[in-house]
Amino acid sequence: MNPTTLSLPRRDFIGGALALGATTVISAQHAGKTPLLGPILGHSDETSAMVWMRAVAEGEFTLEVTPESGGKAQLVKQQAVEKDDLCLHWRVTDLKPGARYRYRVLQGEKVIADNSGQVLTTAPKADAPTKVRLAISSCAKEDAGSREVWNRMATENVDAVVLIGDTPYIDSTELEKQTQRHREFAAVPEYQALLKSRPCWWTWDDHDFAGNDSSGLAVGKENSRLVVTRYRPQREYGDGSGGIYSSFRRGPVEVFILDTRWYSMTEPSFASPHKPTLLGAKQWEWLQRGLLASTAPFKLLACGVIWDDKENTESDDWGTYKHELTAIQKFIGENKISGVILVGGDIHASRVLRYKTAKTTGYDLVQFIASPIHGSTIPSLNVYNLDLVRSAVEPHVFLRVDADSTVTPAEFHATLINKNGETVFSYHLTAADLQSKA
Numbered sequence: 001m002n003p004t005t006l007s008l009p010r011r012d013f014i015g016g017a018l019a020l021g022a023t024t025v026i027s028a029q030h031a032g033k034t035p036l037l038g039p040i041l042g043h044s045d046e047t048s049a050m051v052w053m054r055a056v057a058e059g060e061f062t063l064e065v066t067p068e069s070g071g072k073a074q075l076v077k078q079q080a081v082e083k084d085d086l087c088l089h090w091r092v093t094d095l096k097p098g099a100r101y102r103y104r105v106l107q108g109e110k111v112i113a114d115n116s117g118q119v120l121t122t123a124p125k126a127d128a129p130t131k132v133r134l135a136i137s138s139c140a141k142e143d144a145g146s147r148e149v150w151n152r153m154a155t156e157n158v159d160a161v162v163l164i165g166d167t168p169y170i171d172s173t174e175l176e177k178q179t180q181r182h183r184e185f186a187a188v189p190e191y192q193a194l195l196k197s198r199p200c201w202w203t204w205d206d207h208d209f210a211g212n213d214s215s216g217l218a219v220g221k222e223n224s225r226l227v228v229t230r231y232r233p234q235r236e237y238g239d240g241s242g243g244i245y246s247s248f249r250r251g252p253v254e255v256f257i258l259d260t261r262w263y264s265m266t267e268p269s270f271a272s273p274h275k276p277t278l279l280g281a282k283q284w285e286w287l288q289r290g291l292l293a294s295t296a297p298f299k300l301l302a303c304g305v306i307w308d309d310k311e312n313t314e315s316d317d318w319g320t321y322k323h324e325l326t327a328i329q330k331f332i333g334e335n336k337i338s339g340v341i342l343v344g345g346d347i348h349a350s351r352v353l354r355y356k357t358a359k360t361t362g363y364d365l366v367q368f369i370a371s372p373i374h375g376s377t378i379p380s381l382n383v384y385n386l387d388l389v390r391s392a393v394e395p396h397v398f399l400r401v402d403a404d405s406t407v408t409p410a411e412f413h414a415t416l417i418n419k420n421g422e423t424v425f426s427y428h429l430t431a432a433d434l435q436s437k438a
């Protein structure tokens with residue numbers, strides 16, 4: 001929710017290395033002022049994990065990964081170079097599912113990042129009965145309250161973190177500004193401490209993409225994407241040249257992290273050619289393939305915006321793109337896709353809505369809205385809605401998701417928790433609630 005915009009050459013992540021498309025060098029002087037950032041963890045799956053760090057100067061750096069149970073260390077080398085803003089992405093492969101590994105970073109013989117908390121855990125085998133705990137939220141600053149939330153997520157022992165936008169606030173697409181804000185956000189000690197031992201996935205909302213209520217028409221959005229590809233270690237970024245959507249599986253949950261900014265308003269909608277798009281055709285095709293292929297009991301569709309109308313003057317919500325929401329619902333119903341749960345952020349209020357969509361989707365769709373991590377709430381956005389089942393206008397919150405497939409039917413328990421660890425509200429679902437009744 002508030003505004004601005006800007007541009008740049010793109011870089012994509014190719015097989016564990018950074019491939020830079022020409023130009024764009026942040027000045028060494030600017031770069032030199034920033035301390036070492038990280039290491040933190042990005043995408044991981046059953047057999048691989050990604051580790052990120054920003055070096056203070058160019059050079060070769062080695063990631064050393066050792067099974068916690070003992071055994072041979074794996075070494076992965078990467079070059080920190082100014083043209084990638086000194087950001088290092090290591091991808092370590094050939095790991096065992098559901099296993100713990102210690103890691104550290106060396107420059108030559110010298111150990112430069114070593115901490116007993118530097119542990120990475122691979123995902124358990126996809127269909128093995130297991131429990132997983134996620135933290136999901138949006139709208140964070142570098143303030144004390146946001147820092148307490150990072151600490152609380154760690155105290156709650158979450159297995160993974162999903163940040164769905166306005167994380168951080170940037171309000172510009174200028175390369176320098178985007179870079180500066182990502183550095184400031186990544187420099188928060190509590191954020192680093194949280195993510196040194198659990199993977200994180202990110203998408204953006206308006207303020208980290210370009211500015212308040214911004215769409216895919218924002219000038220300079222390539223800069224925002226470039227900085228995300230530098231600062232956030234993901235397996236893939238959108239379609240490879242546009243967007244930043246991604247997905248991951250952790251135990252009984254698969255999370256589809258949608259990009260509801262990059263493509264919005266940029267082309268006719270796949271659902272209705274006379275209306276604008278939100279997801280864009282490429283992302284929609286990716287999502288359909290992913291939903292059809294997923295064997296997860298719970299399939300989260302997570303994005304920055306909310307899945308209904310904010311009922312204010314802004315247009316960045318699914319209420320503006322009902323035609324695409326309807327297409328998703330029809331797709332779920334026609335293909336009998338079970339377990340879909342909607343997740344949104346953005347509005348500085350937290351809510352649970354249960355929609356009477358059984359006729360279309362085969363079961364009632366539920367939406368969880370989790371916001372804000374920082375301290376400013378917006379009571380006016382907690383609007384009346386017939387489908388509302390929980391709501392709270394509470395600062396410094398996140399949604400703790402506990403999913404359990406060791407029981408039948410699998411369970412999904414979502415609890416909104418504040419920085420003090422107090423439960424604000426909770427809502428329980430089982431896989432049986434999310435099965436097609438048709």
Ligand SMILES: [Fe+2]
Pocket residue numbers: 001138139166207346347348372
């Ligand atoms: Fe926000």
